[in-house]
Amino acid sequence: MLQTPESLQRNLNIEVRTGHNVLAIRPDDRQVEVQDIAAGKTYTESFDKLVLAPGARPIRPPLPGIDHPRVLTLRDIDDMDRIKEVVDAKIERAIVIGGGYIGVEMAENLVERGIAVELVELQDQIMAPLDPEMARPLQYHMEWKGVILHLGAGAQSFEESDGKVRVFLSTGTELLADLVILAVGVRPESDLAKAAGLRIGPRGGIVVNRHMLTSHPDVYAAGDAVEVLNPITGLPALVPLAGPANRQGRIAANHIFGKPGAYLATQGTAIVKLFDMTGGGTGANEKALRASSTPYRKVYVHPSGHAAYYPGTAPIHLKLLFSPDSGELFGAQVVGFDGVDKRIDVLATAIQAGMTVFDLQDLELAYAPPFGSAKDPVNMAGFVGANLLQGDIHLWYAEDHQMAMASGTIVDVRTPEEFEEFHLPGAINLPLDTLRTRHPSLAQERPVYLYCQVGFRSYLAFRILTQLGFDAYTLSGGVVTYCQVHGSEMCDGRPMAPVVPYAEAVSGRCRK
Amino acid sequence: MLQTPESLQRNLNIEVRTGHNVLAIRPDDRQVEVQDIAAGKTYTESFDKLVLAPGARPIRPPLPGIDHPRVLTLRDIDDMDRIKEVVDAKIERAIVIGGGYIGVEMAENLVERGIAVELVELQDQIMAPLDPEMARPLQYHMEWKGVILHLGAGAQSFEESDGKVRVFLSTGTELLADLVILAVGVRPESDLAKAAGLRIGPRGGIVVNRHMLTSHPDVYAAGDAVEVLNPITGLPALVPLAGPANRQGRIAANHIFGKPGAYLATQGTAIVKLFDMTGGGTGANEKALRASSTPYRKVYVHPSGHAAYYPGTAPIHLKLLFSPDSGELFGAQVVGFDGVDKRIDVLATAIQAGMTVFDLQDLELAYAPPFGSAKDPVNMAGFVGANLLQGDIHLWYAEDHQMAMASGTIVDVRTPEEFEEFHLPGAINLPLDTLRTRHPSLAQERPVYLYCQVGFRSYLAFRILTQLGFDAYTLSGGVVTYCQVHGSEMCDGRPMAPVVPYAEAVSGRCRK
Structure with a gap:
């Protein structure tokens, strides 16, 4: 092209x-x-020197009926031309199998073409690079846009049905559509390298050193066909992304000509536009940190993309993962409407620089009302993370709700109206404004698990109670994160009205 | 509020x-x-402890007639209410005096209210925090939006004229308007501190140490009233910005309570939205580096805000300033339509981290077509900067045009059509496609000063000629930067049509 x-x-x-x-x-x-x-x-x-850049091909699992001519995959322009030809014939229904980047982008584009779309995903979340609670707002938004999701479901077979395709899911559900897009992942094109005796790694990719040299001294490889190192776990990984592929190509070329440069690791910085929303992340997610038994801490914040009084903004959901000792950043995920890509890139840069949550507090980012706030969402995440590591705040998390209910007092410090509309099971209501006088009603000997809408009022409540001698904790990310973690429909997935003030935008839509 | x-x-x-x-x-x-x-x-x-946060007040120079009730300044909400009252009375003409952040934002807002606006600025550029060539696209855009600019002109006196104000400029021009906004800068509110015997600095601000402590051990100060250190020159400076003021407040509070933290310097990261454009910068500009005799190198690039085939993008003008030895970043300026704020914040983070141009090459930023490119504009600036310091490219600059014309051969490697439409005085045309065969027509003993539209084709030409033994140089930023430096109207200031491919968007509008 x-x-x-x-x-x-x-x-x-x-x-x-x-x-x-x-x-x-x-x-x-x-x-x-x-x-x-x-x-x-x-x-x-x-x-003299050979460079392999064969890329990766879409996975086509050997399922019955998968060779139906309307079951298509997407790798190159020819594939897209085939899909477009089907779509241009004014079809009505499409099924996308796979809820990763390609799957959700295909679903979005098909909806924009006026097609009814159902998306099938084996995991119980879309967008696996994100942690489940961070994928949730994207999921609700897709549903609000009309996409029917089948999570925790796998396609088991395909059948011709009057020119349409019938898809049988592992859940027993049958779907019928004019077009099926198979987007269940890619596999490195390493067959040629393997047949040549080059070393292949545990994930099936070509093994290269940090100069992109394969196991043969005259053969390099770069791009989606090679295995890279996960910077957190140190284990080989496949990360098919365009930016890293470009860098690898430069490093291979430099090495051939005796120039310096080394490819150290892939952070996995990635992003997706999904209708009116944007989501993505950089570095390790919580799933990977757990799987590798890496000690970590985390915080959630929900500030608006820019000054709340300036039109066109909505809350950003930001999750930060970092070292419990040094505060060094491990990873970040950001989901929202405006300014999401900017915060991902700032955090990707901070991670590459080896910055800590303490450093994020001091970042001097560009502020004017259309672009940010005097305290940027990235600064805010740094403040909360630094407070946590310095002991200025104690956090509890939405997934600890059962424990909190069993062992302590859960206190909602929002207004009675907010409490009435939605509150955590087992919570009592002591609005922040009343806490300085009403705290004697709390049992001093039990831990107090505080929460509010996003975490600001419960932080103030935490400071008040701690200074009064209570063993207090505040819920990271508040009701907003709670609803994202527990899958209750915190919001209905609607595009955030651009002029809704922040406090209203994040409140009042919990339907659990 | x-x-x-x-x-x-x-x-x-x-x-x-x-x-x-x-x-x-x-x-x-x-x-x-x-x-x-x-x-x-x-x-x-x-x-026990006192914290001074009096801010800064707009400068009102003692000019004849300046107390006219329609000559207003803007500091707080009351000021804005007064301005709004005048505007709501359906006035026709306004004059803004001062082309800094507040001046250009006022001009924009008045135009949006349907008022004819003239802007008077003493310097021969608007937006003094930017270098002149970087302010130029903003200037043309303002003019395209209908603002009449009087650069290099000062207001000398004001006179009542039938309920309107007559303004006499140093250039001899007389202007008449219903409203005059005076936005010629601010002065720290340090009188109270001075009267109390606290130390006042050379710029008139309150002197504080890195804990925001004044010369008295029980008195702190923070915000626009204090002097900060310029991180490049090490000299005291006044930088009235909201982000730094917030940080200073936190650091003063921390110190009062014995917590760690120090305020080291203000990078001066700032941004302005000006109609459809955005411009800003971080760190030192070239004017400051020259004034402080700091050795530096610079590069210009003009990549698009995101993938050029995805709608809604336009060229970003990015200038990077860095150490000639280590490549450490000194400052950056970014002007364009989409994605400008993101690149400023990434570069602000990189500067704070002490990154070099080499590090910028490896930044793994989020790529999907709506948000960026596999090689982000920040990566591109890093590539060019690294190439420069490694000797893989030799640059020449638009301001050296006379020297180049006198001492060498200026070669335009664009197409004959592009050459015909606009070319540098004294240039000959040898399109890149023909260079491998036509290079014998060039005098080997004279330096060859190459250029193209933005710098990519002339980089390839440089590599070809250098390998053939020529002493070649390529024009940093190409014709686009040349026209911005020399003030020829590279573009007419029109908002960039969102679907114009990159190459067309940056070409063909030179009117010199």
């Missing part, structure tokens, strides 16, 4: 042979065997 | 006395003398 073989020849003196298929690599002979598809013949080509 | 004395009393147990004016501070007695304005009496109040 961007270049032709002729333009690359003219500008860069690179000979590009399209329609030529490499059948085999003989690294020790420094030769490849090439098939000229149009000419119908094969020939041998020599090299 | 956000809190009342009552809400602060209830929530935070803080007693707020509005309508009380501090007349004098007696630090050694730990007392202040207070006037209760409503009661018409004064009283003495004691303190």
Whole structure:
């Protein structure tokens, strides 16, 4: 789309042979065997250095009926042309299998084309790179936009039905559609490398060192076909992203020409636009930290994307994961409407710089009302994280609700009206304004588990009670995070009205 | 607007006395003398620690006629109410004096209210925190939106004229308007501190140490009234910004209570929305680096805000300033339409982390077509900066045009059509596609000063010529930066059509 073989020849003196298929690599002979598809013949080509950049191909599990002509995958422009041809024929219903980046983007685009879409995902959340509670607002938003989700369900077989496809799910549900998009992940194109005797890693990708050199000293590899190191766990991982692939290509080229540079790790910074919302993350998520038994702490904040009185903003849901000792950042996830991409990039930069939650407090970010706040959401996350590590605040978490109910007093410090509309099971209501006089009603010997809407009022309540000698904790992220964790419909997925003040925007929509 | 004395009393147990004016501070007695304005009496109040946060007031130079009731300044909500009252009376013409943040924002808002606006600025550029060539696109955009600019002009006197104000400029021009907004800067409110014997700095602000302590051990100060250190020059500076003021308040409070934290410097990260455009910067600008005789290097790039094929993007103009030795970032300026605030914040974070141009190459930023490119504009600036310091590219600059014309051959490597539409004085045209065959037409013994539209094609040309033994240089930022530096109207200030492909968007509008 961007270049032709002729333009690359003219500008860069690179000979590009399209329609030529490499059948085999003989690294020790420094030769490849090439098939000229149009000419119908094969020939041998020599090299001094070889760079493999074959990418990854969509997974097509061997399910009955999966070869139905309306069950399509998406890798390249030809694939998209095939999908577009079907869509242009004015179809009514489509099924997307897989709730990752490609799956949700396909669902969004099909809805925008006026097609009724159902999305099937094996896990009980969409967007697996995010932790479940952070994927929840995106899920509700998709549902509000009309996408029917089948979570915790796998496609088991496909059947022709009068030109349509019938899909049988593991849950017993049958779906019928004009088009099925299979987006259940990709697999590195490492067969050629494997056949050539190059080392393949545990995840099936080509193994490379930090100069992108394979197990053979004259063969490099870069892009979605290689395994990278997860910077937190130190284990091999497959991270098929365009930015890292670009960097790897530069590093391979530099090494061939004796220039410095090394590829150390992939943070996995990624983002998706999903209708009016944006979500993404950088670094490790909580699932990965748990799986690798890495000690961590976490905080949730929900500030608005920019000054709440300036039109066009809505709450940002931001989760920060960091070292319990040094406060070094491990990862961050951000979901919301405006300014989400900016906060992900600032946090990606901070992680790469080895910054801590303490450093985030001091970031001097650009403030004018259309763009942020004098205390940016990233600063706010730093304040809460630093308070936590310094002991200025004690947090409890939504997933500890049963424990809190059993062992302490759960206190809602919001207004009686907010309490009436929704409150945590087992909570009593002591509005912040009354706490300085009404605290004697609380049992001093039991822990007090405070909460409010997003965590600000319960922080003030925590300070008041702590100074009075209570053993108090405040719920990280408040009711908003609680509802995201427990899957209650905190909000109905509606696009946030741009002029709704922050406090209203995040309150009053809990339906549990 | 956000809190009342009552809400602060209830929530935070803080007693707020509005309508009380501090007349004098007696630090050694730990007392202040207070006037209760409503009661018409004064009283003495004691303190253990005192925090001064008086802010800054707009400068009103003692010019003839400046007390005209329609010559207004803007500091607080009352000021804005007065301005709004005049505007609501359906006036036709307004003059804004001062082209800094407040001046240009006032001009924008008045235009949005349907008022004809003229802006008077003493310097020959608007937005002095930016270097002149970076302010230029904002200037053209303002003019396209109908604001008449009087640059290099000062207001000398004001005169009543049938309920309107006549303004006499230093250039001899006379202007007439219904309203004049005076936005020529602010002055720290340090009189009270000075009278109390506290140390005042060379810029007129209150002197504080890194704990925000004044010259008296019981008196702190924070916000626009204090002097901070410029991190590059190490000299005292006044930087009236909301983010730093907030941080200073926290640091003063922490120190009072024996908690850690220090205020080291103000980067001066700032941003302005100006109609459809955004511009801002962080760290030192080139003017400051020159003034302090700090050695530096610079690069300009003009990539699009996000993937050019995805709607809603336009070129970002990005200038990066850094150490010639280590590549450490000194400052950055970013001007454009979409994604400007994000790049400023990423660069502000990188500067705070002590990152170099080499580090910028490796930043793993979030990429999806609506948000960026696989190689983000910040990465691109890092690539060019790193290439420069590694000697992989030699740059020349638009301000060296006379020198280049006198001492070498200026070669335009764009197409003949682009050359025909606009080219640098003295340039010859050798399109990149032809360079590998036509280079013998170039004199080997003279330096070759290459350029193209934004710098990509001339980089390729540089590599070709250098490998052929030429002493070649490529123009940083290409024709786009050339036109911004020399003030030719590179673009007419129109909002960039969101679907115009990048190459077209940045080409073809040079009218010099």
